[in-house]
Amino acid sequence: MRRVITYGTFDLLHYGHINLLRRAKAQGDYLVVALSTDEFNWNQKQKKSYFSYEERKAMLEAIRYVDLVIPEENWDQKKTDVEKYNIDVFVMGDDWEGKFDFLKDQCEVVYLPRTPEISTTKIKAELHTK
Ligand code: C2G
Numbered sequence: 123m124r125r126v127i128t129y130g131t132f133d134l135l136h137y138g139h140i141n142l143l144r145r146a147k148a149q150g151d152y153l154v155v156a157l158s159t160d161e162f163n164w165n166q167k168q169k170k171s172y173f174s175y176e177e178r179k180a181m182l183e184a185i186r187y188v189d190l191v192i193p194e195e196n197w198d199q200k201k202t203d204v205e206k207y208n209i210d211v212f213v214m215g216d217d218w219e220g221k222f223d224f225l226k227d228q229c230e231v232v233y234l235p236r237t238p239e240i241s242t243t244k245i246k247a248e249l250h251t252k
Contacts, residue, residue, distance in 0.1 A: 123150075123151050123152055124149070124150030124151050124152070124210045124211065125150055125151070125152045125154065125207060125208055125209050125210050125211070126146050126147065126149045126150040126152065126153045126154065126209065126210070126211045126212075126213055127153075127154040127155075127156060127203060127204065127207060127209045127211075127212055127213070128142070128143070128146045128153070128154075128155055128156070128212070128213045128214060129155075129156040129157075129158070129194050129200070129214065130142075130155070130156075130157070130158065130194075131157070131158040131163055131167070131169065131171055131178070132155075132157060132178055132181070132182060133163075133169075133171035133172055133173055133178060133242060134172055134173070134242040134245055134246070135178070135181050135182075136240050136241075136242070136245065137237065137240060138236065138237035138240040138241065140185065140187075141237045142213075142215055142234060142236075142237070143155070143182075143185055143187045143188060144187050145213075145234050146187070146213040146234070147187035147188075149211045149213055149230075149232060150210060150211055152189045152190075153187055153188055153189050153190075154189065154190045154191075154192060154203075154207050154209070155182050155188050155190070155191050155192070156191075156192050156193070156194040156199070156200075156203060157175065157178055157179055157182060157191050157192070157193060157194055158171075158175075158194045159175050159193050159194065159195050160174060160175050161195070162193075162194055162195050162196060166196065166197060175193070179191050190207075192207075200212070200222065200225060201224075201225065201228065204225060204228045204229050205228070209228075209229050210229055210230060211229060211230045211231075211232055212225050212229050212230065212231045212232070213232045213233075213234060214232075214233055214234070215233065215234055215235075215236040216233040216234060216235050216236060217236055218233060219233045220233075
């Protein structure tokens with residue numbers, strides 16, 4: 123069983139996120155998603171998600187590619203997560219290219235191309251103008 127992990131806020135869930143989750147799952151057989159908590163988003167990412175952690179978690183758990191959702195509470199939990207969940211492959215969008223190469227001594231590290239034309243920022247901006 124090849125176990126995959128990925129991290130994110132996944133707020134205003136959109137098809138770019140789904141594209142990432144589908145390709146992340148295709149890297150193995152079991153996908154863990156570490157979902158940024160509301161506190162982590164606000165304190166460390168300076169972003170306030172529209173949907174709460176529980177709402178975002180429920181949406182992710184409804185996606186066929188996702189097997190387990192765990193909280194992402196800080197930037198530094200990745201090494202322990204990889205150990206704790208016996209992860210074989212760490213996956214992130216390529217906007218993070220190179221940022222997590224320190225995990226390469228524990229697991230494979232794969233950066234996947236982002237879906238270019240969609241972002242939460244773009245959605246919010248376009249909704250604001252309607
Ligand atoms: N993504 C994508 N295409 C988009 C938008 C997002 O492939 N159009 C990917 C991102 O590259 C990321 C994942 O979807 O791999 C989740 O995106 P965000 O929720 O924006 O994640 P981020 O805020 O970058 O948090 O510790 C890592 C952080 O938690 C990552």
